[in-house]
Amino acid sequence: MYVCQRDIVTLLSSTLSLLDCDNCFNKATIALRTNYILTIMLTRPTSLVKEINGCTLCRDRFAATATRNRPRPVPWFQPGTRILIAGQAPGRRVHETGIPFNDRSGDRLRDWMGINSATFYDQGLVSILPTAFCWPGYDAKGSDLPPPPICWETWHDRALAEIGEVKLRLVVGGYAIKRHLGTSKPLTQVVAGWRDLAPATFPLPHPSWRNTAWLKRNPWFETDLLPDLRRAVARALA
Numbered sequence: 001m002y003v004c005q006r007d008i009v010t011l012l013s014s015t016l017s018l019l020d021c022d023n024c025f026n027k028a029t030i031a032l033r034t035n036y037i038l039t040i041m042l043t044r045p046t047s048l049v050k051e052i053n054g055c056t057l058c059r060d061r062f063a064a065t066a067t068r069n070r071p072r073p074v075p076w077f078q079p080g081t082r083i084l085i086a087g088q089a090p091g092r093r094v095h096e097t098g099i100p101f102n103d104r105s106g107d108r109l110r111d112w113m114g115i116n117s118a119t120f121y122d123q124g125l126v127s128i129l130p131t132a133f134c135w136p137g138y139d140a141k142g143s144d145l146p147p148p149p150i151c152w153e154t155w156h157d158r159a160l161a162e163i164g165e166v167k168l169r170l171v172v173g174g175y176a177i178k179r180h181l182g183t184s185k186p187l188t189q190v191v192a193g194w195r196d197l198a199p200a201t202f203p204l205p206h207p208s209w210r211n212t213a214w215l216k217r218n219p220w221f222e223t224d225l226l227p228d229l230r231r232a233v234a235r236a237l238a
């Protein structure tokens with residue numbers, strides 16, 4: 001993840017401005033930002049990460065969306081990481097902050113994994129590789145647009161080669177399951193068959209709060225799959 005000096009100064013300034021506030025949400029934000037700032041100061045981006053950060057292949061595609069967003073890639077990986085989170089694409093909040101899973105989906109995913117933000121954002125331990133590195137924007141109805149296939153075709157073989165072998169892979173959401181596992185089976189069927197892929201790989205639904213109803217319909221996910229997942233995460237990090 002490459003962030004310029006101006007970005008760091010802006011983050012530091014806005015983080016310091018939160019220190020006077022007693023609000024719990026702001027305290028959580030301070031902790032997350034502090035960890036993020038430390039991470040980006042200690043992480044040297046590889047040449048591939050720098051290359052991805054400069055990518056504007058989808059500029060015209062994004063300009064034609066209802067949100068008219070610009071490309072802002074959020075690569076978050078480094079060679080030798082232990083856990084790979086293969087996800088979908090950044091959402092709006094991630095696009096605005098440049099921090100992957102810096103939202104309620106991330107809170108839920110960290111809870112599923114049984115780890116805190118400090119571990120989650122340590123790229124030596126956890127790398128995050130979405131199907132597309134940029135937020136695809138919204139359509140005219142305000143729905144999320146799909147990750148642009150060109151991103152996978154352009155970058156993913158190189159990114160996966162650079163990351164190398166990992167101890168544990170989490171494949172998160174329908175798009176990532178289709179790409180990484182090469183299956184078009186319904187998501188529930190793939191996730192329900194997690195034992196066929198564990199302990200090296202866990203297929204997971206997207207941790208979005210929009211999937212709360214799915215979690216209620218499939219209680220085995222919390223009672224059976226999550227304990228297995230947390231054990232696998234602890235083993236990979238040990």
Ligand code: SF4
Binds near residue numbers: 052056134
């Ligand atoms: S989504 Fe991928 S291919 Fe498109 S601009 Fe972003 S980094 Fe480039």
